Amino acid sequence: MSEKEHKVSRRQFLTYTLTGVGGFMAAGMLMPMARFALDPALQAGGDTDFVRVASVDELTDEPTRFNFTIEQEDAWYTSDVDRVAWVYREGDEIIALSPVCTHLGCTVNWEGNEDYPEQFYCPCHFGRFEKDGTNVPNTPPTRPLDVYEMEVRDGDLYLGRTVQR
Ligand code: FES
Numbered sequence: 784m785s786e787k788e789h790k791v792s793r794r795q796f797l798t799y800t801l802t803g804v805g806g807f808m809a810a811g812m813l814m815p816m817a818r819f820a821l822d823p824a825l826q827a828g829g830d831t832d833f834v835r836v837a838s839v840d841e842l843t844d845e846p847t848r849f850n851f852t853i854e855q856e857d858a859w860y861t862s863d864v865d866r867v868a869w870v871y872r873e874g875d876e877i878i879a880l881s882p883v884c885t886h887l888g889c890t891v892n893w894e895g896n897e898d899y900p901e902q903f904y905c906p907c908h909f910g911r912f913e914k915d916g917t918n919v920p921n922t923p924p925t926r927p928l929d930v931y932e933m934e935v936r937d938g939d940l941y942l943g944r945t946v947q948r
Contacts, residue, residue, distance in 0.1 A: 833934050833941035834866075836879075840938065842872040846880070846893040846903075846914065851942065868931055868942055869893055869903070871914070880916045881929040881945045891928065903928065916948075 836851045846869040855864045867890070869880040882890045884905040891912060895904030902919065903912040911919040916928035932943035 833932075833943045835939050836868060836942045837870065837940045838938060839872070839877070839935060839940055842870060842877060842940070844871055844873055846871040846878075848882070848893070866942075870940070877933060877935070877940060878915060879931040879933055879940070879942055881931065883929065883945075884910050884924060885918065885926045885928060886910045886923040 832854065834851050834853050836849050849868050849870055851866050851868070852863050853866055855862050867882045869882055869891075871878055880903075882892075884891050884907065886905065886908060889905050889907035889910075891903040891905045891910070893903055894900055895906060896902075896909075896911075899911055901914060903914075903916070905911070905924070908923045910924040911922045912924065912928050913919060916930065918924040918927055927948050929945040929947050931945055934941045934943070
């Protein structure tokens with residue numbers, strides 16, 4: 784093999800190697816983007832319908848835990864997902880709060896600590912929220928509990944996805 788042929792083949796080797804590495808990296812970046820674009824479950828809130836949770840008549844001014852199941856669809860399958868809401872009523876207004884602590888995602892409970900009556904309590908890092916879901920200053924959560932989108936139809940309460948405030 785001549786010196787010239789040797790240089791060309793080394794250059795070719797580098798070209799093939801860099802092309803291969805570049806292509807691999809590009810694929811690694813593009814595949815999650817493509818999945819996000821195609822998969823509705825990964826888009827904000829996913830595809831969630833409203834589900835009947837309670838009769839408005841059974842709501843009181845005391846936050847009450849309601850368990851319900853939503854059917855979540857994405858491009859490839861449908862699955863049942865369990866949800867929880869803390870719901871109460873003040874006059875004509877209904878408040879439905881997510882139980883997911885806005886610190887690191889543990890579950891809050893109404894009056895979960897006897898030292899803090901009339902508040903939601905998160906046992907993981909002692910996070911606290913007021914009855915309306917507002918985070919108590921100087922506890923770990925830095926924003927209020929999310930609220931459920933809701934509809935009232937024929938005296939029944941339907942909940943949809945959660946939204947940040
Ligand atoms: S997860 Fe609730 S206080 Fe940390």
